[in-house]
Amino acid sequence: MNQLDDRLRKASAAVRAAAGQAAPRPILKEAKAMWKKLAMAFGGALIGVALVVGGAALLRSAPLESPAAATSTTRTDSFGPLAVRAPAPGGDTAMWGPGRVVIAARCVSLVNEDGSEAVPAWKADEVTWDAETETITYAHPDSDPIVIRAGDTIILGGSSLEDDEDAVPIDRDIEWVAEPDPSCLGELFATDSVRLP
């Protein structure tokens, strides 16, 4: 008999049961209700416009921005899955790696030998993304360009944007050109240099 499995399964059932009693919060209900009202109001407005001005006016009417569009992220498609920040004076005070480059649909990260991960925050003027070949080209003014592919091993110079132990984000003004996707795992690392091991 696996006592450990039994205890973990029992404890898991307990949290599931406890959470099953958690009621969805009203905040979202209110948000959805607002959406519905907006959508219905827009529909009503469309009907009104159609009645008064006619079908031609309807086609010329300005579209209403959706809540989803209004809250879209600042990701820039040209950088693909890269997290990219606006150029700023660097702080090449720490090193991360060597780490193996992992390129996923929405994230580029580095994994080192002990399994810890970093998400490089590249400078916009030093990095390009080629969607066709899925390669990153890092071009620092002081060195030759480096073409980086999935599986390559590289070393980053720069500074962590988190406390190593507790993943506490350091209070720093970062102007994102392509914000890291919320699903990216790993320590956010402001990258100021890249070298091969």
Add this chain to the structure above:
Amino acid sequence: MSVATTEYRARSTVSTPRDLPRIERFDAFYRDEFPRAVALAYALTGNRAVSEDVAQETLLAAHRHWDRIGTYDQPTAWVRRVLINRATSFHRRRTVEWRAVLRLASRGANTIVPDLEPEDAEVWAAVRELPRRQAQAIALHYVEELSLEEIGEVLGCSPGTVKTHLHRARTRLIGRLGVRYEETT
């Protein structure tokens, strides 16, 4: 991708009454996911108020990006990934906990998720002392009952790596909880 999701993406910049199915679709997703997200967060944070806040914030993030996330084959995988990121982040836990304390103080002791029995709480306390990845793998395996492949998809690693995380986690838990475990192949 279904025809319906393609249509949602194509109409992403104009809100009309026809958007209602998209809202209803998120509504169903939210209803299904909220208790599961709370359970997973509860295991990883050990705090019922925090777990609800983390679950809520994660699903609100999904709501904000639903035009994109709603088109994924498995939006749940995205939610789990974001959730465990947040749940295991000490900073967020502290921040969210502080807000939760303020909120609970303002409405009295009206907590929603009940406490666990001491022996179950002890298990999760031991899990939370594990390295981050091991704790996440254990919670996804036992609370969410995910396979090695599914956990690997959430954590962004291979099933073999997940197996290693689980093995190391169990080895540590055996010592901390004083129980037996016989690995099966």
